[in-house]
Amino acid sequence: MNFEYSDKTKALVARVSAFMDEHIYPNEQRHAREVAQGERWKVLPVVQELKAVAKAQGLWNLFLPESARGAGLTNLEYAPLCEVMGRVLWSAEVFNCAAPDTGNMELLERYGSAEHKQRWLEPLLAGEIRSCFAMTEPDVASSDATNIECSITRDGDEYVIDGRKWWSSGAVDPRCALFIVMGKTDPNHPDRHRQQSMIIVPRDTPGVTVVRPLTVFGYDDAPHGHAELIFDKVRVPASNLLLGEGRGFEIAQGRLGPGRIHHCMRAIGMAERALEFMCKRSVQREAFGKRLAEQGVTLERIAQSRILIDQARLLVLKAADMMDRVGNKAALKEIGMIKVAAPAMACQVIDWAMQLHGAGGLSSDFPLAYDYAQVRTLRFADGPDEVHRNQIAKLELARYR
Numbered sequence: 001m002n003f004e005y006s007d008k009t010k011a012l013v014a015r016v017s018a019f020m021d022e023h024i025y026p027n028e029q030r031h032a033r034e035v036a037q038g039e040r041w042k043v044l045p046v047v048q049e050l051k052a053v054a055k056a057q058g059l060w061n062l063f064l065p066e067s068a069r070g071a072g073l074t075n076l077e078y079a080p081l082c083e084v085m086g087r088v089l090w091s092a093e094v095f096n097c098a099a100p101d102t103g104n105m106e107l108l109e110r111y112g113s114a115e116h117k118q119r120w121l122e123p124l125l126a127g128e129i130r131s132c133f134a135m136t137e138p139d140v141a142s143s144d145a146t147n148i149e150c151s152i153t154r155d156g157d158e159y160v161i162d163g164r165k166w167w168s169s170g171a172v173d174p175r176c177a178l179f180i181v182m183g184k185t186d187p188n189h190p191d192r193h194r195q196q197s198m199i200i201v202p203r204d205t206p207g208v209t210v211v212r213p214l215t216v217f218g219y220d221d222a223p224h225g226h227a228e229l230i231f232d233k234v235r236v237p238a239s240n241l242l243l244g245e246g247r248g249f250e251i252a253q254g255r256l257g258p259g260r261i262h263h264c265m266r267a268i269g270m271a272e273r274a275l276e277f278m279c280k281r282s283v284q285r286e287a288f289g290k291r292l293a294e295q296g297v298t299l300e301r302i303a304q305s306r307i308l309i310d311q312a313r314l315l316v317l318k319a320a321d322m323m324d325r326v327g328n329k330a331a332l333k334e335i336g337m338i339k340v341a342a343p344a345m346a347c348q349v350i351d352w353a354m355q356l357h358g359a360g361g362l363s364s365d366f367p368l369a370y371d372y373a374q375v376r377t378l379r380f381a382d383g384p385d386e387v388h389r390n391q392i393a394k395l396e397l398a399r400y401r
Ligand SMILES: Cc1cc2nc3c(=O)[nH]c(=O)nc-3n(C[C@H](O)[C@H](O)[C@H](O)COP(=O)(O)OP(=O)(O)OC[C@H]3O[C@@H](n4cnc5c(N)ncnc54)[C@H](O)[C@@H]3O)c2cc1C
Pocket: 100, 132, 133, 134, 135, 136, 137, 140, 141, 142, 143, 144, 166, 167, 168, 169, 170, 216, 226, 377, 380, 381, 382, 383, 384, 386, 387, 390
């Protein structure tokens, strides 16, 4: 394995980093001010302005591999760019590389019809609309998606959707134009993995109700947000079904690969920035007659953070490389491994960084507390750690059976 980034990757890392220096870090306070002012669910002028700049510079849709519609980068080439974006979470949207749109765009690119692509994928790629993925339900353990109860029933030329969802990220964004909904078209199919389907529901369809936005550790994640939704006899054309009845799991497998390892890449960026904050603070601040940087425990934590970050990055790059070379299915174990390793690593590093900052570390004067809340959710938002570990262990044990 060659550990050196290619010249193409290095040049793009330099361009994305320069964009962050020039446009993102200097606008962090403006972003926070715009979020805090007035209506919670709105379009932020700062993001709209910077999107135009990123697009004009060609730093746009960098995430989409194996498609003429993307920037032509592999997962391995994209990983370091996504890491840089992860240093300031809202920046991913500026490059049109934000979740859940990235996963939804990949889904539409791989499984959508020509009509779906024209109506939904093109405006998503242009950054004109946003989207939401609605699978999780409050009433069932949704980490096991065979439990999903939302029904999708054929009625003539239409499907009728009934169900309750929650944690539908992005549903409250005023630009969200479509929900990709997972439900059951055949709840009695003997194979539990052939009961589900995915269907596109335009947001303005009668019968769709946004019940409430949810909070994460008290943060509402405005203006993006996560919503509870009700689908009450929602009717959409039969052509809105993706790929075919009973193929929801097949699509989910595809979606949960690339779209989701981006979270791991961003978590590395967040951890890297937290370590930077930790180092800068520790050389400035003094307690009990010594700089914090001279306390043994600080040295220990800084060293351990560097070890953990570099370990996680290498594993992410390995997974990305395998996805490119042997495909998402063959890279299942490596994808599972980084989904466990990267959030755990970032939680630990950010926790140490908060500790070193004292009470300030828990405030919004530093990005640490908010970043911590974000990465902590990845220990189940991307599928619970336990489920990934079960999968990894089964694949490991398979060699001995
Ligand atoms: C910030 C955030 C954003 C999200 N965005 C979206 C979104 O956009 N769309 C969407 O559909 N969902 C979204 N989710 C929901 C997320 O995907 C689910 O929370 C996740 O799949 C787990 O489902 P659950 O919450 O129903 O937990 P459950 O399935 O009830 O699991 C609860 C716990 O049970 C344990 N457990 C489960 N299975 C096993 C096992 N096999 N072995 C041992 N222990 C186990 C684990 O500890 C697990 O955490 C989001 C969640 C968060 C927090």
